[in-house]
Amino acid sequence: MAEPLLSLSGVNTKIGRYHILHGVDFAVPKGGITMLLGRNGAGKTTTLRTIMGLWRAAEGSIRFEGTDLARLSTPEIARLGIAYVPENMGIFADLTVRENLVLATRERAPDPRRLQWIFGLFPALEKFYALAAGALSGGQKQMLSIARAIIEPRKLMLVDEPTKGLAPSIIRNMIAAFRELKRTETTILLVEQNFMFAESLGDGVAVMDDGKIRHTGAMQALAADRDLQQRLLGLHLDAHQ
C-alpha cells in the first residue's frame, strides 16, 4: 500500500492537568475524504488541534509527507499545505468576506478563476463579498470558513463538524460542495456527528472514544453494519434519516 499522507501514532495530548488523548493511532490515505467520528467529548477536536499544532502532543508522532508535525509551530504546519476549518469556524467577524479570503491567500491576491469556482459552490459569498463577515448567518460563516481553506489548493484540509447547527437545506449544499471538493487533489479529514452526512461523503473512517481510536475501516462497511454503529457510536435507528 502507498505511504499515507498523514499518520498519527501513539499521540498523547494533555490540556493543562487533563490527559485527553491516550495514544491515538490512525492514518489518512492520500485523496478522498476520511471521516473521524465519535461521541461528544471523544477527543475529535483535540485530535485536529493537535495535528494543527494548536495543542502540543506530549508523546507520539504525527507524520505528514515525511515531516514530523509534532516539532513544528502552527504557522509552519499551515505552510506545509494544511488548512484548518475549526469547530467554531474562526472567521474574522470584523473583516469583510473579501478580506477573510485575502488573508487565507498566500499569493498576492486570490486567483479569479478559483474565486469564481468558490462562488459557484457558495453563491452567498459572492453576494455578500463586501460585507463584514460578522453579519453573515451561521451557514454562510461556515461556507466562508471552508472557502478560506480552499482559496488556494492545499494538500490536506482538516474540517471540524461543518454541519453543526445548520438547516437541512444548507447541509445539502455542504454535501454537494464536498462532493465537488472530492474531485480535486485535496485530501480531507472531516470530523462529523451527522451520520447521514458522513455516510454520503466518507471513503475511509476512523471512530474514536475516550481519547483513543476504536475502529478504522471503509465508510461503506460501517454504514452497512448497524450493530457496529450502535456499539461504536451509540446510534439508534431513528438517528438515520
Next chain:
Amino acid sequence: MTTMPAARSATAAPPAIKRDWLPILLVPALAAAALPLVGSFPGWLTLTVAGLAMGMMIFIMASGLTLVFGLMDVLNFGHGVFISIGAFAVTLIVLPLATLVQADSVLMNVAVLLLCAVVAMVLTGALGWAFERAIVRPVYGQHLKQILVTMGGMIVAEQLIHVLWGADPISVPPPEAFRGSVLIGEAAIERYRILAVAVGLAVFAAMLLVLNRTKIGLLIRAGVENGEMVEALGYRIRRLFVGVFVAGSALAGLGGVMWAFYRQTLTPGMGMEVMVLIFIVIIVGGLGSVGGCFLGSLLVALVANYTGFLAPKVALGSNILLMVLILMWRPQGLYPVAKR
C-alpha cells in the same frame, strides 16, 4: 473545475448592515451640551479646541498600547517610558539647534519639529524592540508578572532619564511659528493646539489606512480578534506583535514630542503621569480598538477641559465618572472587540 448548483436558501436572507454610530455622536453631543454651561461662545471654542488638542495627543500616545493588548493580551504598564523618552529626545535637537527653533522662518520651525519627531520615533522604536525582547517576551501570557515586570522596567528607565538628563526640569518652548495664538472671532486659539489637532488627525488617518487597506493591517485586526486562526492560516503572530509593539512605542515617542512642546517643561515622570488617562482611554474605547481609542481620547480630554473650567474641584474625578458611565452603558467599552 466545474461548477454546480447550490442551495438558494443559503443566499436568501440578506444580513443586516449595522454601523455603530452612537459612540461617534457622543463627541459632538458632549461639546453641544457644554456650550450653554460655559455660557460664552468664544470661551467654549477655546476650551473645545484645547480639549481636542489634548485628546489627539493622548490618542497618539495610547493607540499603540491598545493594539499591544488586543493582539497578545499583554498589559504594558511601562508604556509611559516611551512617552518620557520621546519627550526628552526633543532636547537632543532643540538645544543644539536653538537658532532654528527661534528662527523667523516657518519652514525652519517645521523642519526642527520633523527632526524631533523622527529622532524620537527612531529612539523609542528601537527601545521598544529591546523592551519587548528583554522584558515582555519572558512573561507572555502571565498578567501579574507582566504588570510587575513592565512597571519595574518603567522605574529603571525613569531613573536612567534622571541620570542622563539630571533632575532639574528642562524648558522646551515650541518653535517660533507655533507660539502664541490666533484670533478666531472673539476666541483666542493657541497655534500649537491647532498643530496638535492636525498631527493627531494625520496619525489617525494613517493608522486607519494601514489597518484597512494593507495586508499587515488586516492581519493585525484579524489577530486582535482571533490570533489562533491567524496562525492556522500560516502567519506568525509573534512577529506581527513585535512589529506592533515597535510601532506603538514609536507612536508613544511621537506623542511624547507633542506633549513636551505642549507642556514646555520636561520632567522624568511626565510619561508616567499621563498613563492614568491613557488607561482610562483604552478601557473606555474598548481594549484593542483603535477607533474606540480615538473617541475615548477625545471624550476624556474634552471632559477634563470642560470640568476644569466649570468645576475645577471635581475635574480630577470627572474622568473616572466618565469611565464608569460609559462602562455602565457598554461594559466592554465603546467598541468592544469580538473575541474568539
